[in-house]
Amino acid sequence: MVGSKTPCALVVMGVSGSGKSTIADHLAGRLGWRYEDGDRFHPPGNVAKMSAGHPLTDEDRWPWLQAIADEIDRVCTSGAHVVIACSALKRAYRDVLVHGRDDVRIVFLDGMQDLIAARLAARKGHFMPPGLLASQFGTLERPGSNERPIIVSIDAPVEAIVDDIVSQLNLVPQ
Structure with a gap:
């Protein structure tokens, strides 16, 4: 099988509690790329709203998503690589x-x-309360084939999930 072009950025997406930060961090380490948690791009008002148990609206999300997109552009333009954890529902x-x-x-x-x-019930110290999980699943639009997604099951150990992603990337050796 022929390898594919190496992307400059991977956006690891899913609902809260799906393991985005953990998987993205391990994947970045495996690839030797930089890791960014998309949560750090949220404006303070979004964090306060989610911490209070209120789901974000699309209007809340646009500046956050644009900040992440700007970071992707910056990284890609510089010739670097990044793995970003972001719900991107x-x-x-x-x-x-x-x-x-x-x-x-x-x-x-x-x-x-x-x-x-x-997993959410066992997690401590995160601003996303477990009660918002239903709203996340309600918002989730699974990626379509025309988005060229890499889809992996989270029902496996972290290293097996990362192995699956790397295998699906099918990268040409640099």
């Missing part, structure tokens, strides 16, 4: 992040709601 959100680039790939962490709910 709707196609319109992913369109902002990718904005037509063929060197940005989406990695979808796919999992069942009951498994993710159990």
